[in-house]
Structures are given as C-alpha cells and as structure tokens.
Amino acid sequence: xxxxxxxxxxxxxLMRDGLVxxxxxxxxxxxxxxxxxxxxxxxxVALVAAIADFLPLDPLTQSVADALMPPSAESWFGxxxxxxxxxxxxxxxxxxxxxxxxxxxCIAALVGVPIGLVAGFYGxxxxxxxxxxxxxxxxxxxxxxxxxxxxxxxRSQGAALIAVGIAGxxxxxxxxxxxxxxxxxLDFVMAVRSFGGGPGYIMFRTLLPNIMSPLVxxxxxxxxxxxxxxAALAFLxxxxxxxTPSWGEMLRTGKSYLYEAPSYxxxxxxxxxxxxxxxxxxxxxxxxxxxxxxxATPGETAGDRR
Amino acid sequence: xxxxxxxxxxxxxxxxxxxxxxxFAMVYAVPGxxxxxxxxENASPEEIAAAVQRYGLDRPxxxxxxxxxxxxxxxxxxxxxxxxxxxxxxxxxxxxxTLQLALAAILVALAIGIPVAVASAVRPQSWxxxxxxxxxxxxxxxxxxxxxxxxxxxxxxxxxxxxxASRYVPLWEAPLEALRSLALPAITxxxxxxxxxxxxxxASLIGEARADYVRTARAKGVPEKRIVGLHIMRNAxxxxxxxxxxxxxxxxxxxxxxxxxxxxxxxGRLLIQAISTRDYPLIQGCILVILVAYMLxxxxxxxxYAWIDPRIEYR
Numbered sequence: 063x064x065x066x067x068x069x070x071x072x073x074x075x076l077m078r079d080g081l082v083x084x085x086x087x088x089x090x091x092x093x094x095x096x097x098x099x100x101x102x103x104x105x106x107v108a109l110v111a112a113i114a115d116f117l118p119l120d121p122l123t124q125s126v127a128d129a130l131m132p133p134s135a136e137s138w139f140g141x142x143x144x145x146x147x148x149x150x151x152x153x154x155x156x157x158x159x160x161x162x163x164x165x166x167x168c169i170a171a172l173v174g175v176p177i178g179l180v181a182g183f184y185g186x187x188x189x190x191x192x193x194x195x196x197x198x199x200x201x202x203x204x205x206x207x208x209x210x211x212x213x214x215x216x217r218s219q220g221a222a223l224i225a226v227g228i229a230g231x232x233x234x235x236x237x238x239x240x241x242x243x244x245x246x247x248l249d250f251v252m253a254v255r256s257f258g259g260g261p262g263y264i265m266f267r268t269l270l271p272n273i274m275s276p277l278v279x280x281x282x283x284x285x286x287x288x289x290x291x292x293a294a295l296a297f298l299x300x301x302x303x304x305x306t307p308s309w310g311e312m313l314r315t316g317k318s319y320l321y322e323a324p325s326y327x328x329x330x331x332x333x334x335x336x337x338x339x340x341x342x343x344x345x346x347x348x349x350x351x352x353x354x355x356x357x358a359t360p361g362e363t364a365g366d367r368r
Numbered sequence: 369x370x371x372x373x374x375x376x377x378x379x380x381x382x383x384x385x386x387x388x389x390x391x392f393a394m395v396y397a398v399p400g401x402x403x404x405x406x407x408x409e410n411a412s413p414e415e416i417a418a419a420v421q422r423y424g425l426d427r428p429x430x431x432x433x434x435x436x437x438x439x440x441x442x443x444x445x446x447x448x449x450x451x452x453x454x455x456x457x458x459x460x461x462x463x464x465x466t467l468q469l470a471l472a473a474i475l476v477a478l479a480i481g482i483p484v485a486v487a488s489a490v491r492p493q494s495w496x497x498x499x500x501x502x503x504x505x506x507x508x509x510x511x512x513x514x515x516x517x518x519x520x521x522x523x524x525x526x527x528x529x530x531x532x533a534s535r536y537v538p539l540w541e542a543p544l545e546a547l548r549s550l551a552l553p554a555i556t557x558x559x560x561x562x563x564x565x566x567x568x569x570x571a572s573l574i575g576e577a578r579a580d581y582v583r584t585a586r587a588k589g590v591p592e593k594r595i596v597g598l599h600i601m602r603n604a605x606x607x608x609x610x611x612x613x614x615x616x617x618x619x620x621x622x623x624x625x626x627x628x629x630x631x632x633x634x635x636g637r638l639l640i641q642a643i644s645t646r647d648y649p650l651i652q653g654c655i656l657v658i659l660v661a662y663m664l665x666x667x668x669x670x671x672x673y674a675w676i677d678p679r680i681e682y683r
Binding site: 194195197198202203205206209210212213214286290293294297298299300310313316317320321324327328331332334335338339342343346 | 382383386387390391394397505506508509510511513514517518520521525532618624625628629636639640643644646651655658659662
C-alpha cells in the first residue's frame with residue numbers, strides 16, 4: 063500500500079518518541095517513593111528467579127531428618143515437611159508465578175485487545191455479540207472459571223496459564239473497547255480514513271498505538287491478578303502440579319503444619335503478598351501519572367475516562 | 369418497574385443459554401468425551417456400551433443438550449457421579465452456609481469500610497487519608513488465603529480463642545457457636561471487601577462534596593457535621609449499594625478460597641470437591657446455580673436502587 067510506505071518514517075519517529083516518553087515516564091515513576099521501592103522489589107524477585115540455577119539453592123533434594131526446621135543460618139526460611147529448603151522453593155516458585163503471569167497477560171492481551179478493538183470500532187452487531195460473550199466470562203468469578211477450565215484440560219502448568227489468561231480477557235477487551243470508542247471519531251482517525259486506510263489498518267496501526275498507555279497499565283494490573291489467581295489455584299490444589307515449586311502450593315502444605323512450623327506458611331505468603339502489593343502500587347502510580355497527563359492536555363481524549 | 373424487571377429477566381435468558389451450553393459442552397471437551405467421564409477411564413467395552421445406552425450418548429450433542437436443559441429448567445440436574453445423591457439436594461445443603469458467610473462478611477466489610485472511607489474523605493490528602501488509603505491497598509493486596517492463615521495462627525494456634533476449622537452452624541440454632549465459627553472466615557473475607565468498599569465510597573464522597581448542593585448548604589450556614597452526615601452521605605451511599613450487591617453476588621461462588629482455608633462447608637468447596645473427583649453433573653449444577661444467583665442478585669440490586677432513589681426511573 064502506497065500510503066503505508068509514505069507513513070514509514072513517521073511510524074519510526076513515533077516509535078522513537080514512544081521510547082523517549084517511556085523513559086520519561088519511568089523517571090517520574092521512580093520519583094515516587096512507593097513505586098520506586100515496589101520496582102526495586104520486583105526487580106530483585108525477577109533477577110533471583112532468572113539466575114536461580116547459578117545460586118547455591120536446591121528446591122528438590124529431600125532430607126526427612128531435617129524436616130520442618132525453623133529458619134536458621136543454613137536455611138533462612140527453614141525447611142518443609144520433606145526437608146527441602148523453603149527459601150530455594152520460594153525462589154523457584156517465583157519462576158512459576160512470573161512465567162504464569164507473563165503468559166497469562168500475553169494470552170489475555172492477544173485475545174482481549176482485538177475483541178475490544180473490533181467491538182469498539184464497529185459498534186454494531188459485532189459489538190453486541192462480542193460483549194455478550196464477555197459478559198458470560200464476567201458473570202462467573204475468575205477463580206471458578208479457571209477451576210472449571212482446569213477440570214477439562216487436566217492439571218498442568220499450561221492449563222493454569224491458559225485458565226488465568228482467559229480470565230484476564232474481559233479486562234483488556236473492555237478497556238480497548240472504551241478507549242477506541244472515545245477516539246474513533248477524532249481527526250487523526252478521520253485523516254487516515256480519508257487517505258484510504260482500511261478498517262484493519264486503522265484498528266491495529268492507528269488506534270492501537272494511541273491506546274497503548276491504558277493497556278500497559280491494564281497489563282500490570284492483570285499481572286498482579288494473575289499471580290494471585292495462580293497462587294489461589296495452587297492453594298486449592300488444582301494449580302501447577304508438584305514437585306514444581308509454587309507459592310500457593312507451599313501455603314497449602316504449610317497450612318497443615320501451622321502448629322509445628324508456623325514460618326512455613328508465613329514466609330512464602332509474605333513474598334507473595336509483597337509481589338502483589340508491588341505490582342498494585344506501580345499500577346496505581348502509573349494510572350495517576352497518566353490521568354495527570356490526560357488532564358494536562360485537554361481535548362486529546364474525549365469521553366470515557368472511567 | 370414490573371415491566372423493567374420482566375425485561376431484565378428476559379435479557380438474562382440469552383446469556384444463560386450461552387453459558388449453559390458452554391457448561392454442557394465442557395464435558396465433551398474432556399479427552400475421551402462424556403463416556404470416559406461417566407463410565408470411568410478404565411471401563412470395559414461392555415461398561416462403555418451400557419453407559420452410552422443408559423445416558424443416550426449416541427444421540428446428537430444438541431439433542432442431548434436440549435434434554436439436559438429441559439430437565440435443568442425443572443430443577444433436575446441429575447445425580448452426582450460420586451455420591452449418587454441428587455445434585456439439587458447437595459447444592460441445597462450448602463447454599464445456606466454460603467449465604468450466612470456472605471452476609472457476615474458483608475457486615476464486617478461495612479463496619480470497616482464505611483468509617484475508613486468517611487474519615488479519609490473528610491480531609492483528602494491529609495496524613496489520615498494517606499494512612500487509610502494505605503490500609504485499603506493492603507486489604508486489597510493481601511491474598512485472602514494468607515490473611516486467613518495469619519488469623520488462624522494468631523487466634524487459634526497462639527491465643528486459642530477461636531477454632532481453626534469452621535463448621536456451619538445456623539445462626540438461629542446456636543448463635544454463639546455460629547459466631548465463633550463464622551468469625552475468622554467472615555473477617556478474612558470482610559477485610560478484602562472493606563478495601564473495595566472503602567476505596568469506592570471515599571471516591572464518591574469526595575465527588576459529592578464538590579456538588580453544588582453542598583456549597584449551597586455551606587452558604588446557608590448548615591453545620592459541617594450535618595452536611596457530611598446527611599447531605600453528602602445519603603447521596604454517596606446510593607451507588608455504594610450497587611457495589612455491595614456486586615460483592616454479595618461474587619461471594620456465592622467466589623468465596624471458594626476462604627472456604628478452603630477454614631474448611632467451611634460452602635458451595636465453593638462443594639465445587640472444588642466436584643472438580644477434583646471429576647463429578648461433572650455436580651460441576652454443571654454448581655456453576656449454573658452460581659451463575660443464576662449472580663444474575664438475580666444483580667437484578668435485585670438494580671431494582672432496590674430505583675426504590676431508594678426516587679430520581680431513578682426504569683422504563
């Protein structure tokens with residue numbers, strides 16, 4: 063298409079501007095104490111999970127003689143009912159959590175955003191049909207939906223990931239739809255249309271880059287929900303199957319030993335809670351920053367601001 | 369308003385149809401299909417033939433669905449594969465327990481959420497507001513199952529005041545025993561919801577405080593206490609009803625994690641058991657009941673809303 067060739071340099075400049083504004087946003091985010099602390103904690107969790115193989119940690123070796131030991135110099139978080147090091151299992155459990163969150167966010171975005179784009183862009187019977195399906199997804203609490211899906215797929219890491227991902231679809235679909243509806247009549251969209259840009263081009267190359275900010279915030283919010291949901295599924299005994307370490311599974315087992323080893327359930331739960339709170343804090347700080355930007359440039363976005 | 373209610377009920381039908389078809393189709397998505405579920409994975413050819421015969425599995429799926437739906441509409445969800453009891457009866461035993469927990473949790477949430485929201489909305493951005501907003505964030509972020517474990521450690525293991533596992537005791541039969549059993553799960557669930565309610569009510573209180581009628585009242589010299597307590601509060605509480613209702617609706621099935629922490633015999637745990645034993649008629653029944661309850665509560669909230677706010681008129 064001729065038009066898209068002509069637009070290529072503009073597109074490149076937009077991407078460079080995107081990177082610059084991302085770094086700018088990151089700097090403003092770090093200026094907030096809570097967000098900076100949260101980011102540091104998440105970076106630590108992600109780093110440790112990434113280099114876990116090179117750390118002197120062994121999440122699988124059992125030693126029944128050392129079962130249910132309290133925290134000590136050798137094992138900082140104590141040992142579990144099979145004598146495995148709890149800290150090592152928390153570190154490897156971070157992998158399970160982060161991989162599930164990442165995969166789930168990708169699934170939810172890849173399915174939910176196009177649904178929202180199409181529904182919001184056309185606004186006709188396609189909108190009604192797609193949104194009714196989203197309503198059905200919403201009517202069932204996340205956790206029940208995920209459990210029902212796992213009942214069908216069988217218990218595995220993949221099933222947990224898919225279940226959590228599908229539970230996140232409505233969030234993306236609704237935000238993308240609301241944002242597109244607020245923008246589809248604006249001048250720049252009309253301009254692309256008058257140049258001969260087709261619906262697909264307008265939706266994915268004109269509108270999508272313009273609604274990226276709220277979608278990124280949604281991705282962070284969903285990551286925190288995904289980690290919570292994965293842990294809840296594991297806690298209920300339908301998440302990632304053992305012996306793969308998972309925070310929720312550790313809480314589930316630790317709950318049986320509250321009298322013998324109270325720290326067993328408390329410490330992994332603390333790491334889980336801090337991770338969720340960190341993602342939450344960053345999500346809220348980003349929302350505040352973006353709202354502030356939008357308020358500063360009136361007229362750019364009409365309509366739905368939630 | 370009757371017309372509106374009827375129309376809303378009619379609108380529920382397509383959603384329920386899609387959902388019930390999805391729930392029914394679930395069994396067909398299982399590897400091996402419904403035969404594997406009903407006859408068991410290691411069934412002999414004779415057993416499989418018998419199951420196919422008995423359940424009419426050789427008919428087209430749509431016909432079977434219509435058959436299942438026809439019976440479901442009359443309240444017959446079949447028998448549990450596991451216990452051979454009627455699914456309706458099993459669900460009926462759990463529903464009161466779930467409702468009692470949901471009500472108790474809502475009361476806890478209101479008792480925490482309303483004062484928190486009012487105290488922080490009176491002076492937005494003050495130190496108290498920041499502190500209480502932090503509390504709301506904490507209440508929302510802490511996983512209920514971890515909070516439950518902490519509460520068990522404190523009140524059951526350390527202090528030995530309350531039982532660590534909760535039973536269902538009807539409130540009207542043994543009030544004291546019921547409260548002892550309900551306390552920890554209701555607090556666990558209620559703290560989370562207090563975060564939702566607190567944040568929501570704070571925002572709507574601050575929004576109402578900017579309204580013209582508040583300025584008028586101030587200009588007239590109405591005392592500040594009366595402005596907050598009477599004018600702002602009454603208007604901010606209206607949308608609040610919706611949120612409380614939504615939360616109630618969510619509890620019907622969504623309290624499953626809390627129920628698991630305290631081994632409380634609610635509908636959610638029945639569903640977990642059904643899923644872990646692959647008891648498909650029970651899974652289908654539970655999910656459908658949860659779905660219908662969710663929609664009915666939503667409708668009830670909308671109708672209640674019109675009743676308490678005379679400005680709203682449904683046509």
